[in-house]
Amino acid sequence: MLALIRSEWLKIRRSVIWLLLLVSPGLAGLIGLFGVREEQPGGPFPWLIALALMTALHAMLFLPLLTGVYAALVCRYEHAGGGWKQLLSLPVTRTRVYIVKFLFVMGLVALTQLLFLAVLLLIGTAKGGGGAIPWSELLGSVGRGWLACLPLAALQLAVSTAWSSFAAPLAVNVVFTIPNMLVANSADYAPYYPWVQPLLAMMPHQNGYDFGAFTLPSLTLLSVVMGSFVVFFLGGWAYFARKAV
Amino acid sequence: MNEWILETNGLSKQLGGRAVVNQLNLQVKQGDIYGFLGPNGAGKTTTIRMLLGLAKPSVGSIRIFGKDLRKERLSILRKVGSLVEYPSYYGHLNAIDNLETVRRLLDVPRSRISEVLEIVRLTKDAKRAVKGYSLGMKQRLGIATALLGQPDLLILDEPTNGLDPAGIQEIRELIKSMPREHGVTILISSHLLAEIEQMATRVGIITKGQMIFQDSIEALRRQAKPTIRISVSRPEEAWRMLLAKGLPVDWDQTRLTVGEVSDRTVASIVAALVQQDHDVYRVEEERVSLEDIFLEITGGEGSL
Numbered sequence: 001m002l003a004l005i006r007s008e009w010l011k012i013r014r015s016v017i018w019l020l021l022l023v024s025p026g027l028a029g030l031i032g033l034f035g036v037r038e039e040q041p042g043g044p045f046p047w048l049i050a051l052a053l054m055t056a057l058h059a060m061l062f063l064p065l066l067t068g069v070y071a072a073l074v075c076r077y078e079h080a081g082g083g084w085k086q087l088l089s090l091p092v093t094r095t096r097v098y099i100v101k102f103l104f105v106m107g108l109v110a111l112t113q114l115l116f117l118a119v120l121l122l123i124g125t126a127k128g129g130g131g132a133i134p135w136s137e138l139l140g141s142v143g144r145g146w147l148a149c150l151p152l153a154a155l156q157l158a159v160s161t162a163w164s165s166f167a168a169p170l171a172v173n174v175v176f177t178i179p180n181m182l183v184a185n186s187a188d189y190a191p192y193y194p195w196v197q198p199l200l201a202m203m204p205h206q207n208g209y210d211f212g213a214f215t216l217p218s219l220t221l222l223s224v225v226m227g228s229f230v231v232f233f234l235g236g237w238a239y240f241a242r243k244a245v
Numbered sequence: 246m247n248e249w250i251l252e253t254n255g256l257s258k259q260l261g262g263r264a265v266v267n268q269l270n271l272q273v274k275q276g277d278i279y280g281f282l283g284p285n286g287a288g289k290t291t292t293i294r295m296l297l298g299l300a301k302p303s304v305g306s307i308r309i310f311g312k313d314l315r316k317e318r319l320s321i322l323r324k325v326g327s328l329v330e331y332p333s334y335y336g337h338l339n340a341i342d343n344l345e346t347v348r349r350l351l352d353v354p355r356s357r358i359s360e361v362l363e364i365v366r367l368t369k370d371a372k373r374a375v376k377g378y379s380l381g382m383k384q385r386l387g388i389a390t391a392l393l394g395q396p397d398l399l400i401l402d403e404p405t406n407g408l409d410p411a412g413i414q415e416i417r418e419l420i421k422s423m424p425r426e427h428g429v430t431i432l433i434s435s436h437l438l439a440e441i442e443q444m445a446t447r448v449g450i451i452t453k454g455q456m457i458f459q460d461s462i463e464a465l466r467r468q469a470k471p472t473i474r475i476s477v478s479r480p481e482e483a484w485r486m487l488l489a490k491g492l493p494v495d496w497d498q499t500r501l502t503v504g505e506v507s508d509r510t511v512a513s514i515v516a517a518l519v520q521q522d523h524d525v526y527r528v529e530e531e532r533v534s535l536e537d538i539f540l541e542i543t544g545g546e547g548s549l
């Protein structure tokens with residue numbers, strides 16, 4: 001397993017992924033920088049408002065999109081040069097290969113989340129909120145967002161291993177990510193929609209976002225997220241384990 | 246307790262509703278250079294995929310190093326180097342990093358990388374991204390990758406694809422030297438008999454998924470006996486006359502041929518013809534090349 005991780009690291013180290021990591025935290029940062037106003041001039045920095053504002057863009061759009069991109073990228077260099085057949089004719093099990101690919105996708109999502117948090121902290125402290133950072137809310141939001149990406153990552157990895165095209169899984173991802181804002185309004189459907197789960201998970205409660213699915217208790221969401229993650233991951237793995245290369 | 250280093254038993258694969266590989270019994274001995282021959286679409290690549298565990302057989306079993314591939318895949322593959330169909334590579338990495346991704350999974354010393362690059366003569370270009378390589382250079386890299394783990398068995402699917410004549414020559418010499426120097430066994434597929442002929446010790450020929458010949462290269466050569474062809478003014482009459490004298494000639498309505506080609510037989514035939522006032526236009530030897538035999542046993546749709 002460690003050997004596989006080290007091998008995978010070498011492939012990813014020199015790829016374009018690193019630039020992509022900066023996209024979402026960067027854009028969210030701009031919003032935070034120019035969009036957030038203190039309630040009174042010189043008053044405390046409104047951390048949760050900033051989080052809600054930045055999350056609206058990051059978790060609704062970029063996080064699901066990037067999760068799909070990461071999944072497609074870790075498969076792209078295998079599809080492109082016949083890498084699968086070389087990799088799978090080495091002494092490795094398919095299960096481990098699949099797990100390692102998934103770990104890398106979730107690792108990249110984690111890095112994205114950390115960068116997002118770093119940008120938020122940077123803006124907040126720069127604007128004078130350094131004294132009263134609501135750590136548990138911020139860390140909770142970022143952590144829940146990561147968890148909520150599990151089913152989506154599993155789904156996108158399954159699609160990306162199955163289709164040798166790079167663009168097709170991404171197109172699917174875009175098509176299903178765009179309606180996120182509409183879906184979020186529906187308390188009935190949203191919890192079961194993998195693309196909107198990061199948004200529901202990251203949005204701080206009681207900040208004007210108390211409509212639609214945003215009022216769902218986080219435990220409900222967590223069980224749906226975990227349940228669908230298990231289903232998607234096992235499905236993708238079972239397919240990959242049998243796939244003729 | 247088995248002399249075969251690679252053995253398949255009734256190996257079959259159904260694809261798209263038909264048997265692409267059908268009841269194949271491959272048998273490869275330690276130290277063999279086994280030429281796996283067949284025309285395009287015969288099922289060579291499909292077979293090789295199954296040998297490497299990339300695709301599952303519909304029926305049949307595979308034993309490599311005396312172990313069942315289904316049960317001991319990892320320990321078998323550790324000692325098998327392979328190149329399937331076209332070379333695999335990560336275009337954004339250079340040759341050294343490409344080999345390193347594989348080395349980390351095989352756990353061989355780092356020095357192996359420069360050794361194999363030297364063997365396929367890529368040392369000079371080793372630091373360039375592989376996406377800028379020519380097909381032949383990628384092919385060399387693929388061969389280097391196959392050699393990286395110091396395998397006991399090399400499975401190469403058309404390894405000289407895309408190589409220039411000098412490259413083909415080099416790879417051929419390399420392949421010939423491997424059993425001698427490192428005790429490696431090699432299975433090499435091709436649709437060109439001429440290419441295999443010069444290095445193989447055994448050949449297996451398949452068409453339409455079925456093995457139609459499997460034996461030593463000498464046994465194949467023995468089928469390539471020369472014949473003598475004679476053109477005369479009145480062939481049919483000549484044939485009757487020669488047969489009546491007990492000489493071994495064949496007449497197929499167009500050509501008069503002699504299967505047995507000792508000088509003595511040919512001399513008596515010519516003498517008899519001249520005595521009976523036949524005009525002898527030509528007496529020529531026809532050599533059936535291995536290529537012709539290949540074409541014949543594969544049913545004519547054979548190699549290019």
Ligand SMILES: Nc1ncnc2c1ncn2[C@@H]1O[C@H](COP(=O)(O)OP(=O)(O)OP(=O)(O)O)[C@@H](O)[C@H]1O
Nearest residue numbers: 260261265283284285286287288289290291292436
């Ligand atoms: N996925 C598939 N579905 C259906 N038929 C397939 C599939 N893959 C291969 N075939 C068929 O199997 C046959 C054997 O293909 P294979 O690639 O093994 O031939 P080959 O002997 O390697 O030929 P070549 O010399 O051209 O490389 C071909 O007729 C091909 O059309």
Ligand SMILES: [Mg+2]
Nearest residue numbers: 289290330402
């Ligand atoms: Mg082939």
